[in-house]
Each structure stands twice: as C-alpha cells, then as structure tokens.
Amino acid sequence: MSERRSFIQGNEAILEGALAAGARYFAGYPITPSSEIAERAARRLPAVGGVYMQMEDELASMAAIVGASLAGVKSFTATSGPGLSLMMENLGVAIMAEVPCVIVDVQRSGPSTGLATKPAQADVMMARWGPHGDHSAIVLAPSSVQECFDLTIRAFDIAEELRHPVLVLSDAIVGHMREDVLFGVPGEVTPVTRRDPGVTPSEYVMHSDGPDGLPVPLPPFGSDYIVRANSSAHDETGYPSADPATAAANIRRLHDKVEGSVDRITDYEYIGSDAPDLVLLAYGATARTAEQIAIDGVRGGEVALVKLRSLWPFPEELIRRVVGSAPVVVPEMNLGQLVREVERTLGPDYPCYAFNRSDGQPIEPDELRSFIEEVVL
Amino acid sequence: MNRGYRKYILEEKFPLFWCPGCGNGIIIAALARALDKRGVSPNEIVTTTGIGCFGKADDYLATNSIHGTHGRALAFASGVKGANPDLTVLALMGDGDCATIGGNHFLHAARRNIGVTAIVSNNLNYGMTGGQYSATTPAGVVTSTSVYGNPEEGFDLCDVAIAAGASLVARSTVYHVGVLDRVLDEALKNPGFSLVEVMSSCPVHYGRRNRMPSAVDMMNHWKRSGMPESRFRDLPADEKEGRFPIGVLHRTDREDFSSRYASIQEEAGGVRR
Numbered sequence: 001m002s003e004r005r006s007f008i009q010g011n012e013a014i015l016e017g018a019l020a021a022g023a024r025y026f027a028g029y030p031i032t033p034s035s036e037i038a039e040r041a042a043r044r045l046p047a048v049g050g051v052y053m054q055m056e057d058e059l060a061s062m063a064a065i066v067g068a069s070l071a072g073v074k075s076f077t078a079t080s081g082p083g084l085s086l087m088m089e090n091l092g093v094a095i096m097a098e099v100p101c102v103i104v105d106v107q108r109s110g111p112s113t114g115l116a117t118k119p120a121q122a123d124v125m126m127a128r129w130g131p132h133g134d135h136s137a138i139v140l141a142p143s144s145v146q147e148c149f150d151l152t153i154r155a156f157d158i159a160e161e162l163r164h165p166v167l168v169l170s171d172a173i174v175g176h177m178r179e180d181v182l183f184g185v186p187g188e189v190t191p192v193t194r195r196d197p198g199v200t201p202s203e204y205v206m207h208s209d210g211p212d213g214l215p216v217p218l219p220p221f222g223s224d225y226i227v228r229a230n231s232s233a234h235d236e237t238g239y240p241s242a243d244p245a246t247a248a249a250n251i252r253r254l255h256d257k258v259e260g261s262v263d264r265i266t267d268y269e270y271i272g273s274d275a276p277d278l279v280l281l282a283y284g285a286t287a288r289t290a291e292q293i294a295i296d297g298v299r300g301g302e303v304a305l306v307k308l309r310s311l312w313p314f315p316e317e318l319i320r321r322v323v324g325s326a327p328v329v330v331p332e333m334n335l336g337q338l339v340r341e342v343e344r345t346l347g348p349d350y351p352c353y354a355f356n357r358s359d360g361q362p363i364e365p366d367e368l369r370s371f372i373e374e375v376v377l
Numbered sequence: 378m379n380r381g382y383r384k385y386i387l388e389e390k391f392p393l394f395w396c397p398g399c400g401n402g403i404i405i406a407a408l409a410r411a412l413d414k415r416g417v418s419p420n421e422i423v424t425t426t427g428i429g430c431f432g433k434a435d436d437y438l439a440t441n442s443i444h445g446t447h448g449r450a451l452a453f454a455s456g457v458k459g460a461n462p463d464l465t466v467l468a469l470m471g472d473g474d475c476a477t478i479g480g481n482h483f484l485h486a487a488r489r490n491i492g493v494t495a496i497v498s499n500n501l502n503y504g505m506t507g508g509q510y511s512a513t514t515p516a517g518v519v520t521s522t523s524v525y526g527n528p529e530e531g532f533d534l535c536d537v538a539i540a541a542g543a544s545l546v547a548r549s550t551v552y553h554v555g556v557l558d559r560v561l562d563e564a565l566k567n568p569g570f571s572l573v574e575v576m577s578s579c580p581v582h583y584g585r586r587n588r589m590p591s592a593v594d595m596m597n598h599w600k601r602s603g604m605p606e607s608r609f610r611d612l613p614a615d616e617k618e619g620r621f622p623i624g625v626l627h628r629t630d631r632e633d634f635s636s637r638y639a640s641i642q643e644e645a646g647g648v649r650r
Contacts, residue, residue: 226439
C-alpha cells in the first residue's frame with residue numbers, strides 16, 4: 001500500500017496525527033487560530049467511534065481530557081494562549097496524577113487578548129512554567145505541516161510512555177499554512193498503546209516505576225484495578241498524604257521522570273554547514289525563516305541551523321555539543337524567551353544573540369540576515 | 378441489617394476527617410447504601426471530587442476516583458462519562474465547589490444532560506476555609522466574611538438545575554435520611570444528569586454564627602425546614618420563609634448526552650457502542 005499524501009493546513013495535520021496516534025476523545029473550546037482542529041475533530045472523531053465534546057470553557061476542556069484518559073481513551077485538546085492560561089489549573093492535575101494527554105497550543109500574540117489573532121511564539125515560558133508548583137514540562141514545536149502530523153503522534157507516544165501531559169506548541173503561521181504532508185503507510189504507524197499492568201489489582205501501585213524505569217501502565221477506569229487520580233499530595237497508591245518525606249519523594253520523582261528523559265524526548269534537525277561560523281537556534285515558524293538563511297547563506301561566514309522540534313525538557317547537552325564555539329543567534333517571535341535557556345546553558349561569556357519581534361508579524365529572512373551580517377559576523 | 382454497603386467504604390481510613398456534627402458522614406453512608414442497592418461494584422464506579430470539606434469524600438470511598446481541582450469535579454466527570462458511558466460516574470461537591478466556583482460546569486453538565494450523579498452537600502458556607510459565605514448562603518446570614526449579614530442572595534440550587542435542563546432534581550437533608558436513600562436510588566437509576574442536593578449541617582462554622590451551635594440544633598433546623606413538596610406547596614406564603622421542599626422535585630425523560638452521541642457516531646459511520 002502506498003503512502004497517503006495530502007495538501008492540508010498545519011491544524012488539520014495535527015488532527016490527522018492525533019487520529020493516527022489512536023486518540024479518540026477531544027474536548028475543547030473554540031479559539032482562533034486553533035479552531036480548525038476542533039472542527040475537524042467534530043467531523044472525524046464520531047466517524048471512527050470517537051467522541052468530540054465542546055465544553056463550556058478551557059478549564060472544563062482540560063479536566064475532561066484528563067477524565068477521558070483515565071477512562072482509557074487517548075485524549076487531547078487544542079487552544080491558543082488565552083485558553084492555555086485557563087488550562088493551567090487542570091494541566092497541573094494531569095502532571096500530579098500522571099495522566100497521559102496532549103494539549104495543542106496554536107500560539108497567537110498576547111498578552112491577554114493581544115493582537116488577536118496574529119502569530120507569536122510568546123507562550124514558550126508559560127508552556128514550561130504555567131502550572132503552579134514544582135513540575136516539569138514536555139513541549140514539542142512543529143515548524144511545518146509534516147511536523148504537525150509527525151510530532152502530534154510523537155506527543156501521544158511520549159505522553160503514554162511517561163504518563164505525563166505533552167504540549168504541542170504550534171503558532172498561527174504553522175497552524176494555517178498549507179503544505180504537502182505524507183501520512184505514512186497505513187499500518188506502519190504504530191503508536192504506543194496502553195499496556196496491561198502485568199500485576200494483580202492488589203499488587204498494583206499506581207505511582208511507581210516498572211522494570212523499564214518508566215511509570216507502570218495505567219489501567220482504565222472500569223477494569224479490575226482501582227485507580228485513584230489525586231491532585232493532592234499523595235503516596236504511591238494515590239491516597240492523600242501530608243507526610244513531608246512522601247511529598248518530597250513524589251515531587252522529585254515527577255520531576256526526574258521528565259528531566260531524566262531528555263534524550264528520549266529531544267528532537268531536532270541540523271541544516272547547513274558542518275563547520276559553521278554562526279549557529280542559528282530556532283523553532284516553529286521562525287525556524288522556516290532561519291532555514292531560508294541556512295540554505296541561502298550569509299555574507300562573511302558559514303551558517304548552520306539547529307531546528308529544535310522539542311523545547312522542554314531543554315536539551316542542554318545537545319546545545320553545548322552542536323554550537324562548538326561559534327556565535328549563536330536565537331530568533332524568536334517574542335521578546336526573548338528560549339534564548340534565556342540558551343544563555344544559561346552556554347554561560348555568560350558565550351557570544352549569544354537574541355533577535356526578536358513581537359508585533360504579530362513573522363520574522364522576515366532579510367531582517368534576520370541583516371542582523372547577522374551587520375551585528376554578529 | 379444488610380452490611381453490603383460497607384464494601385464501598387474505606388473503613389480503615391476512619392476516623393472521618395470532618396468536625397463533630399458534620400453531615401457529610403451521613404451522606405457517604407446513604408450513598409454507599411444506594412450503590413449497594415443498585416448492585417454496581419466499586420471498580421465500575423468513578424467518584425470525582427473537587428476541593429472543600431466534601432471534596433475529601435473520595436478519601437473514604439473504595440471506588441475509582443479523581444480528586445481534582447476546586448469547582449471542576451463535574452468537568453472531570455463529564456470527560457469520564459463522555460469517554461465511557463458504561464461507568465457509573467459520581468460528582469461529590471459542596472456548595473462552594475458546585476454552586477459557586479464550579480457554577481458554570483454545573484449549568485452545562487445539566488444542560489448537556491450527561492449521565493453523572495451530582496451529590497451536593499450544601500452546608501451553606503465554606504467550611505474548609507473557616508466559614509465564609511458561598512453562593513447558597515441566604516441573605517442576612519452571618520459568616521466569617523459576612524459579619525454584618527450576607528449582602529447577597531443565595532441560589533436555590535434545585536431551581537438552577539431545573540432551569541438548566543437536568544433530567545432529575547432532588548433534595549433532602551441529613552435529617553431526612555429515608556428520603557435521602559430514596560432520592561439517591563432514583564438519581565442512580567436516571568440515565569441523564571441528576572442533582573441530589575443534601576442540606577447538611579456545619580455547626581462549627583455556620584451554626585455557631587447563626588444560633589445553632591450544636592449538632593442537635595442543626596438537626597432540629599433541618600427537621601423543621603424540609604418537608605414533602607405537597608405539604609410545602611400548601612403552606613401560606615409567610616410560613617414558606619426558611620422552609621423548602623424535599624424529595625424528587627423534577628424529572629424528565631430527555632435523552633442523555635451519551636445516547637445522543639451514540640446516534641451521532643452511527644450517523645457519522647463510526648461504531649455504535
């Protein structure tokens with residue numbers, strides 16, 4: 001059987017990726033520029049035995065996908081910045097109770113209603129630090145329609161493996177542009193599925209790790225196992241506990257399971273010169289601008305692009321390795337968010353430059369090239 | 378006496394966390410009896426809770442659970458029921474959880490008529506945080522944040538549920554346990570959204586500030602206040618003040634969300650559950 005191919009929007013590709021990953025439950029609230037995901041979910045999900053629920057707000061949407069996932073159905077939602085703000089409360093529940101699910105944020109300009117609904121990349125730090133309390137985050141960032149499809153499948157797989165919510169951080173440009181996308185050979189996409197816990201119900205400990213070092217499988221509500229999903233500090237069984245040592249162990253375990261999986265999660269593409277005089281670090285729509293520069297080159301030196309497809313956990317070792325000692329430029333459609341992590345990783349003396357635009361407009365190749373040629377090289 | 382209800386209760390977690398005179402234990406026991414009567418096993422039940430005194434109810438239940446965030450129990454419950462209509466899904470909330478911070482979810486769960494049984498322990502104030510007024514606290518009542526009397530009117534939660542479209546709406550009190558057992562059974566049989574509002578005692582916070590400082594005072598208050606709808610209807614207007622009807626107050630056979638969605642799946646060519 002040959003590969004299916006289609007010319008569709010990034011948002012539509014995200015929905016197709018979710019279906020290919022086996023997702024069968026969507027709860028959401030319409031918001032531009034993400035609404036095409038909900039619309040396609042409403043049409044496609046019931047046709048494959050799935051469920052689309054349009055909730056009263058994003059608080060409810062996030063809660064509903066946690067509930068659906070615990071009921072055994074891979075679940076997801078899609079929104080933009082204002083909606084993501086409302087989801088933070090219950091995103092914390094998914095982290096705390098170790099419930100796999102996927103949240104798509106098609107970023108738009110902020111703060112607040114902002115330049116509705118022009119593109120931006122200013123939710124990078126909210127995606128990392130939005131929910132209160134100590135926690136980690138898993139965030140993937142597509143820059144093409146193909147990556148919307150591929151990374152959405154990847155997001156569901158990571159969510160299932162680590163029993164952790166995964167954010168797909170898209171933007172209004174990637175979400176609305178149309179490109180050719182290959183869906184893969186049917187049957188050859190093999191998403192991670194929920195496994196049997198492999199122990200008896202009385203032996204099952206919900207918040208523990210299996211022999212592979214990953215959280216034990218999550219049985220669905222209604223099976224022979226009792227599952228207690230708890231937003232409060234809890235012991236390994238999910239029963240609430242106010243014991244400081246128990247709380248510390250739980251928080252540390254949730255943190256370490258993500259930060260310790262940085263190699264499993266990290267995804268990037270290296271484009272351009274093998275011995276660059278300058279390295280561009282970019283993600284999302286801005287990576288397309290940077291890619292143009294990596295292809296065309298600049299006056300005064302060789303250029304390479306490290307296109308990050310995962311942002312969190314931040315791939316520190318990768319960054320140190322790929323930059324060599326070349327100056328680094330981090331272009332972002334915000335006032336400088338991910339560049340802070342790059343600076344922290346490379347140290348205060350490293351030549352690291354931010355190029356920022358926060359006016360609802362994409363960074364154009366010419367302006368980035370001028371910056372590189374006039375300021376950096 | 379039939380002890381079958383005990384399998385729903387985690388007795389090893391006793392004593393209950395709640396204050397002496399609190400009505401929550403009475404509601405838990407009535408719920409366990411109703412579940413036992415329906416014959417549904419603990420692993421087929423999902424209890425969702427939020428935050429507040431009754432938000433700790435799942436600590437004492439042997440069912441599956443989601444102990445979520447303040448006001449969101451019905452939103453978690455809607456996701457569970459939406460994904461698997463075969464589960465028995467409960468949302469146990471206080472008046473702060475359901476009527477106040479979670480009011481929007483309450484309206485829409487009722488409107489959607491999704492098959493969740495909402496059981497609200499309405500003690501007319503926020504007990505957990507020290508007795509502040511909620512959206513069901515009557516006007517004029519003294520609480521820790523309405524020391525000169527509550528300037529706001531409280532909701533009649535059953536009226537709200539009926540207006541929003543709930544297919545079964547019932548009320549009882551922690552004094553009228555026979556009625557409570559009966560309405561919980563009716564609610565669990567209803568395929569759509571059910572509200573069981575249980576007027577509950579909080580002598581420590583609510584009662585103490587409103588001349589009902591003991592558990593017995595509060596029980597006498599509920600005994601005097603709650604009455605069958607037929608009797609309530611015939612009361613002269615001036616005697617209705619401070620009183621309310623109990624029992625099943627509203628029932629329709631409106632189709633529930635999951636049944637409607639199964640038709641949509643069939644229409645769309647998907648597999649009907």
